[in-house]
Amino acid sequence: MSRIVVVGYGPTAHRLVETLVSTGFGGRITVIGEEPRPAYDRVHLTSYLSGTSAEDLTYEVPSGVATRLDTRVTGIDRAAKHVTTAGRGAEPYDVLVLATGSAPFVPPVPGAEHAHVYRTIEDLDAIRTAAKDAAEGVVVGGGLLGLEAADALRALGLKTHIVEMSPWLMPRQVDEGGGAVLRRHIERLGLGVHAGAGVQEILHKDGQVTGLRKPDGTVIDAQVVVFSAGIRPRDELARAAGLTVGPRGGIVVDYGMLTEDPSIYAVGECALAGGMVYGLAGPCNAMAEVAADRIAGGSATFEGADLSTRLKLLGVEVAQFGAMDGALDVTYMDPVAGVYKKLFISDDARTLLGGICVGDAGPYASLRPFVGKALPAAPSDLLFGGAGASLDLPDEAQVCSCNNVCAGDLRTAVADRGVTDVPGLKACTRAGTTCGSCVPMLKRLLETSGVEVGTALCEHFAYSRAELFEIVRVRGITTFSQLVAEHGQGRGCDVCKPAVASILASLHNGHVLEGERAALQDTNDHFLANMQKNGTYSVVPRIPGGEITPDKLIVIGEVARDFGLYTKITGGQRIDLFGARVEQLPDIWRRLVEAGFESGHAYGKALRTVKSCVGSTWCRYGVQDSVGLAVLLELRYRGLRSPHKLKSAVSGCARECAEARSKDFGVIATEKGWNLYVCGNGGFKPRHADLLASDLSTEELIRTVDRFLMFYIRTADRLQRTSTWLESLEGGLGHLREVIMEDSLGICADLDARMGHHVDTYADEWAATLDDPEKLGRFVSFVNAPGVPDPSIAFERERGQIKPVMSR
């Protein structure tokens, strides 16, 4: 059984062991990393500074892989075939893989020791701490990583400068023209750009950075300096072990990622493959998969990789694909709109060689797969014709460079494996699962490959839930019969009837058991209670924000005792009463309503609860009144029907005791107001909510949540929680923010009006039911014996309370 030892535990090492494990490799795998945690997502590292936690970014260690973290490998003994570590003993290997990555290049200028670098989570922690009592920051290096670091400093509230050696920013991705447009964008954001400038010295006084002096003598005042001026491969272990390294660094490997030592491979940023050191996720992942294949006995090869990149930095879209020059080029430059697009073409004007885009990266998605192929249309059409949706891609055209997936793989997934949507493609081919820039192309591929992308709700409606919502809204339809007569067929089913019932409730807010709507309701709405496995029901009165008076507690206790119900505290900070027969529901609710309770809508696909921690009212850490806000939000959104249940919570400080980030909308208090997080979820696939906006006033928060909920209600799919809804929303969080905070679609007035309608017309449906003899009359077990209970229902006792006896 061969022992595989991997030195270095970054994303490339993770892809290697993940691939080995997934192909059922039988050997023992040990990964040794010097950082304190397993590999994490470096592509989205910056999000760590805007709320994403280290755990969110960390990859799961594949099962069966042994890890030795916080352990630095100090040497390779190629004869004895083991590696030595700093004070942690030796690790023998049959096959060794060096995945030590690279180190940020720090120019040897005076004072450099006071500067930061931008590579690990610890680096970002240090930068965040330094930024606390700083006003200005300087990033040395205007490349991809440099702009990312600058964006981070800006987000931390610093006046930020960028110093770049070459005459324009991102010299490896854009040319001079593109650089000028990029510079205008960045300067408009308030950043200082110092191109064609180097670093002479980092100025400091008793250990504190005070500024950066440029070679021309001028000084930029700053308290934080970050170097992100390129990377140097960490090949020191290989060098010491006598393995060949390149003139400018990098462990020399062949096409199978093997060094000159037959049992030592090297992958990722530390490797020199085909004379190149690769710093992008795509090529590094490819190397890892080639090495894994070789270790498992295969013959895969790595012939270099496409260096195309598409990214959004400081709000600016930048993309580069294929060659950076060509015999001919067609350029479109619009400094006013801040757009620059250039295509490089062969001298016979027939072959596309490459392209650069700044401000609008549309052509990247559609044209990159045509690099080296015949131009699919006249260059001017390609530049002006938008994203060239009609282009059909040759099978071998690479669509996803991070995971090396080409159009042919995607078409096979559709044709042979019945994939009909983007999430299916992602799961099946891994395309779009790393940086996501090819997702629009995945969608287009689905549409152009003739897949009838199933959006029909069921055999009765050929529309999606969101389309039905628009039909009902625009046409003012108020009944299911009218909708199915005009826009559907048959008499509906357990899929479409509840969906339409929810739409009608969201739009008209009438009583859900009124008239024909009484025949549309799903299992629990049917009797306004949660049906349990034996046909009895549970009852959940609303307890806004989880705050309840002693008297009301006593009433719940008395009702439960008098009706012999089982009582339990719920996950939503309220009390659930189990074991009620249908004919008991009105009597139970009459007593609860008299005591001032309302329906808790635990039975509806609606708002459930807004949990809270005690916050600043009592807690010594609280910074805002979280209970006050939770009660306010729950009373505002109570009874709001939605595509799926809605859960919320308000935490009074960053300790987050109300677990707001696992909720559809969660609020965390700050000194200046409220941070709003959206689209979190517990459940089968937990998701931490994303930070949508920070330091909102209560009034801004409510307006934003109003719009968030109504936009979700309008556009989500049937039974789609906000978490999966956001992931399928094209443009994701950025688009969502634009729609509901900047009104990019011009619909906010309508969204506000919809919520206003809900708040104004809300009435407790249980109180209304008690006042309506016609509805009350249905709450019987038997229509011909109203008082007789269902004889099949039986209970036994456990831990002092009832529990169902199933009559199977």
Place this chain on the structure above:
Amino acid sequence: MTWTPVCAYDHLLPERGVCALVGGRQVAVFRTHDGTLHALDNRDPFSGAYVLSRGIVGTRKGEPTVASPLHKQVFSLVSGACLDEAEVSVPVYPVRLAGGRVEVRVR
């Protein structure tokens, strides 16, 4: 074989079932959109709970159906057969309209 009256026809809301207690049996009675009457045994064979009368009424390829409220298996209102699992079905009872009253016969 006697017919037992269970309720007034007008009492039945189209596509919302009710349950009647007839000779110790629980009978789920349905009035479909076109006014037709159907009667099935109220016991859901998959869960053992007596809940079919509270299921969602609809159609599948034109045949009138009810979906069990617990796990949504669909049954034909005409034959009682489960359309999702062939070998499962529920008894069907004769039902008629007599002078504005709904009557059911259980053998």
